[in-house]
Amino acid sequence: MTRGLMIRQMNVTRGKTPIVHDVTLHLQPGLLVSCIGPNGAGKSTLLGALAGSFAATGKITWNGTALTPSMIGHMPQQCRVDADLTALQVLLLGQHETLGLRIKNSQMDAAGEMLQSLDIMALANRPMTSLSGGQQQLVLLGQRLIRKPKLLLLDEATSALDMAHQMRVMQLIRDYVQKNDALAIMAIHDLNLAARYSDEIVLMHAGRLEAKGPFADAMTEERLERVYGMRAILLPDIAGAPVIVPLHPLASPTSSIAA
Numbered sequence: 001m002t003r004g005l006m007i008r009q010m011n012v013t014r015g016k017t018p019i020v021h022d023v024t025l026h027l028q029p030g031l032l033v034s035c036i037g038p039n040g041a042g043k044s045t046l047l048g049a050l051a052g053s054f055a056a057t058g059k060i061t062w063n064g065t066a067l068t069p070s071m072i073g074h075m076p077q078q079c080r081v082d083a084d085l086t087a088l089q090v091l092l093l094g095q096h097e098t099l100g101l102r103i104k105n106s107q108m109d110a111a112g113e114m115l116q117s118l119d120i121m122a123l124a125n126r127p128m129t130s131l132s133g134g135q136q137q138l139v140l141l142g143q144r145l146i147r148k149p150k151l152l153l154l155d156e157a158t159s160a161l162d163m164a165h166q167m168r169v170m171q172l173i174r175d176y177v178q179k180n181d182a183l184a185i186m187a188i189h190d191l192n193l194a195a196r197y198s199d200e201i202v203l204m205h206a207g208r209l210e211a212k213g214p215f216a217d218a219m220t221e222e223r224l225e226r227v228y229g230m231r232a233i234l235l236p237d238i239a240g241a242p243v244i245v246p247l248h249p250l251a252s253p254t255s256s257i258a259a
């Protein structure tokens with residue numbers, strides 16, 4: 001049995017356009033994996049296809065068997081709530097499969113712990129519609145986590161967060177996957193955040209898998225130039241982790257947004 005997520009020869013078409021081409025990928029449980037790549041590279045399409053939102057060909061398994069919706073926590077890009085619910089109610093709804101007419105103490109406790117770990121306890125009784133973009137993002141992330149999915153698919157889930165909350169969330173997700181033998185795949189544009197917190201990266205380019213592995217092995221200055229269309233240098237930070245220092249975009253873009 002292959003442990004974790006196995007994707008074999010996945011192809012995804014949206015409308016009539018082939019977007020993701022022939023992706024074969026094996027990711028172990030217990031890892032935080034950043035899915036990176038320039039605008040239009042196919043990150044959201046890959047995550048959406050894994051979540052079952054887009055039809056895909058190929059074979060996808062978790063620990064050797066087919067993925068089921070209850071195993072997946074998918075947070076699409078720019079996810080928002082316009083319903084008249086409080087942050088606490090949204091977190092409780094994350095447990096809807098087990099929520100009866102009476103909310104159990106254990107369910108309230110789980111919601112309270114999640115609010116605490118996301119540093120949003122003060123927002124518990126605030127209506128979602130009154131929250132800022134970043135505050136909503138934290139609540140919606142908590143709603144996914146509280147269901148304890150095996151496969152977390154997070155599409156730019158830290159894009160509206162300040163730096164301290166970004167670090168808190170990345171650490172929380174790392175702890176979550178390790179504790180629950182789960183896998184998180186996060187589409188993310190902040191390469192330095194990805195470098196610091198990811199166990200591995202998946203680099204997409206024009207709908208294809210360009211590279212996979214630990215950031216320090218998979219990311220090179222040549223790839224930053226060819227895939228992202230920018231000149232940059234890679235330096236070690238004080239702990240030895242790679243940091244990207246962007247210098248300038250190339251005169252003629254090579255990234256997939258220009259395709």
Ligand SMILES: Nc1ncnc2c1ncn2[C@@H]1O[C@H](COP(=O)(O)OP(=O)(O)OP(=O)(O)O)[C@@H](O)[C@H]1O
Nearest residue numbers: 014015017019037038039040041042043044045046
């Ligand atoms: N419904 C659609 N029909 C045809 N093409 C689409 C459709 N939706 C998205 N695309 C195209 O698919 C490609 C991949 O889009 P996708 O959103 O997966 O990229 P991404 O890597 O997540 O980009 P970004 O970083 O900008 O969010 C893009 O070229 C986009 O224009």
